[in-house]
Amino acid sequence: MTWRPANPIRHELLAARWPDADEAARALLFQPIRVGALTLAQRTWVPAMVPWRATADGFVTRENLDWYGRFAAGRPGAIVVEATGVRDIPSGPLLRIGHDRFIPGLRELVETVRRASAGHTRLLIQIIDFLTIKRRPEKAKFFARFFALNERHRRALVGATNDESWLTVDEQQVLAMLAVAPDELLEKVLDERALESLCMGYRERVTDTHLAHIRELPQVLPEIFAAAAWRAREAGFDGVELHYAHAYTMASFLSARNNRADGYGGAREHRVRLPLEVYAAVRARVGTDYCVGVRFLSDEVIAGGSRIEDAVYFGREFARAGFDYLSLSKGGKFEDAQQPKVGQAAYPYTGESGYECMPTVISDARGPFGRNVPLAAAIKHAVNMDGHDTPIVATGGITIFEQAESILQRGEADIIGMARQALADPDWFLKVRRGRGREVRRCTYTNYCEALDQAHKQVTCKLWDRTELDEPDVALSTDGHRRLLAPAWCVDE
Numbered sequence: 001m002t003w004r005p006a007n008p009i010r011h012e013l014l015a016a017r018w019p020d021a022d023e024a025a026r027a028l029l030f031q032p033i034r035v036g037a038l039t040l041a042q043r044t045w046v047p048a049m050v051p052w053r054a055t056a057d058g059f060v061t062r063e064n065l066d067w068y069g070r071f072a073a074g075r076p077g078a079i080v081v082e083a084t085g086v087r088d089i090p091s092g093p094l095l096r097i098g099h100d101r102f103i104p105g106l107r108e109l110v111e112t113v114r115r116a117s118a119g120h121t122r123l124l125i126q127i128i129d130f131l132t133i134k135r136r137p138e139k140a141k142f143f144a145r146f147f148a149l150n151e152r153h154r155r156a157l158v159g160a161t162n163d164e165s166w167l168t169v170d171e172q173q174v175l176a177m178l179a180v181a182p183d184e185l186l187e188k189v190l191d192e193r194a195l196e197s198l199c200m201g202y203r204e205r206v207t208d209t210h211l212a213h214i215r216e217l218p219q220v221l222p223e224i225f226a227a228a229a230w231r232a233r234e235a236g237f238d239g240v241e242l243h244y245a246h247a248y249t250m251a252s253f254l255s256a257r258n259n260r261a262d263g264y265g266g267a268r269e270h271r272v273r274l275p276l277e278v279y280a281a282v283r284a285r286v287g288t289d290y291c292v293g294v295r296f297l298s299d300e301v302i303a304g305g306s307r308i309e310d311a312v313y314f315g316r317e318f319a320r321a322g323f324d325y326l327s328l329s330k331g332g333k334f335e336d337a338q339q340p341k342v343g344q345a346a347y348p349y350t351g352e353s354g355y356e357c358m359p360t361v362i363s364d365a366r367g368p369f370g371r372n373v374p375l376a377a378a379i380k381h382a383v384n385m386d387g388h389d390t391p392i393v394a395t396g397g398i399t400i401f402e403q404a405e406s407i408l409q410r411g412e413a414d415i416i417g418m419a420r421q422a423l424a425d426p427d428w429f430l431k432v433r434r435g436r437g438r439e440v441r442r443c444t445y446t447n448y449c450e451a452l453d454q455a456h457k458q459v460t461c462k463l464w465d466r467t468e469l470d471e472p473d474v475a476l477s478t479d480g481h482r483r484l485l486a487p488a489w490c491v492d493e
């Protein structure tokens with residue numbers, strides 16, 4: 001189950017008028033732009049998308065190479081490689097960059113994209129840190145293995161049952177009773193965190209400063225990110241994107257819910273401190289001639305979370321510090337995630353904040369198209385007013401040429417990000433540039449791909465994953481039913 005707006009409206013796709021090749025050649029969308037030390041050949045951008053194709057220990061696979069090679073064949077201005085873990089710890093089939101042993105595979109990825117785009121597309125990599133999240137436990141297992149009974153629980157039990165004997169009864173007996181107790185009783189006895197661990201699965205927060213490894217994040221993360229960024233440069237990436245968005249460590253430091261009392265939480269100036277220190281360490285390691293960008297949230301869309309005013313402040317600070325671009329996303333938080341099934345982990349794209357991150361055509365009156373553009377525009381305005389021309393990447397429901405071009409013409413953003421539309425048709429950029437926009441396979445924004453991501457299955461698009469399965473050498477998903485890549489477009493027809 002994922003969140004839906006109250007009184008949902010099913011929106012039609014935007015009516016499209018496609019430019020001919022001359023009009024496209026003149027469009028701002030297809031003009032070069034400088035991004036720090038880089039020049040993009042056009043103002044189009046494929047933001048990070050996790051495809052679930054790495055090995056279980058985080059190495060680049062043939063499938064990763066083919067996935068990025070396929071996007072590169074459409075020749076967008078830039079592609080950002082999926083969120084890639086900065087630490088040398090197991091994290092499932094997600095790419096990793098936390099040790100030098102990952103460099104050769106990543107270098108092959110860079111070479112693949114260069115070849116497939118004929119040198120046209122710049123390749124960046126998004127680097128991420130995340131904290132522990134556990135699967136939702138079975139009730140019996142939770143009380144037998146994870147729950148630490150204390151005096152406060154016993155007293156709450158006495159209060160809820162009017163039975164004083166709970167103060168002295170043997171611990172095993174109390175735990176056995178709680179394991180079969182109704183939810184109403186558990187809500188009275190367990191504190192908020194224990195209840196959350198039972199109902200959603202245990203999740204660490206940056207505010208858990210009673211844990212040494214969380215308390216020390218500000219001391220260790222700058223070096224970990226700097227080392228990862230250096231590896232990105234070694235592997236040949238054109239730049240690195242610090243992942244300060246969604247449900248992960250750095251976004252949690254920026255969050256208005258971060259109330260750490262050690263100078264890294266509370267007021268905005270304190271919440272932005274570690275993100276700036278991480279940036280400074282990265283910049284010192286990779287040098288001023290290397291592109292370092294950031295992805296962060298224009299709105300967290302959770303109760304008590306950061307809003308656009310915070311994002312404007314962060315954007316100004318990031319531009320002032322010297323980030324080469326600011327890429328905006330929205331929402332995607334754990335705080336409002338739906339309850340997972342027993343044995344599964346919470347997924348930060350199932351609540352309202354998740355909806356705002358990847359809005360669908362089942363929407364409110366505003367609809368999913370360009371929904372986040374006004375927020376990107378507000379951040380761009382503030383950054384520009386400060387005298388910085390740091391490019392702003394806007395993403396979220398941008399799907400047709402006229403929409404993208406008018407965002408640029410109105411000065412609401414500098415670069416256009418397309419995630420799902422590029423997945424639906426990686427050749428969008430080439431087709432539109434050549435005046436063949438009518439051939440674009442239009443994303444329907446119904447999030448079949450996102451459901452695959454949620455299930456940790458190889459991500460594909462419903463518009464092409466069952467087509468032309470009998471083509472020679474077509475690579476199939478592990479379930480054997482879906483092709484892993486969009487069919488090739490015959491460019492020279």
Ligand SMILES: Cc1cc2nc3c(=O)[nH]c(=O)nc-3n(C[C@H](O)[C@H](O)[C@H](O)COP(=O)(O)O)c2cc1C
Nearest residue numbers: 047048049050082083357358396397418419420453
């Ligand atoms: C399958 C999938 C995986 C994604 N993975 C990432 C990711 O690794 N990092 C990130 O910042 N955003 C990720 N996103 C969010 C997209 O980059 C983008 O912000 C979002 O899909 C909205 O843009 P769109 O409307 O153009 O799809 C992912 C989106 C999808 C659909």
Ligand code: SF4
Nearest residue numbers: 443444447449461462
């Ligand atoms: S699966 Fe659906 S939402 Fe995802 S890219 Fe394809 S058409 Fe778009």
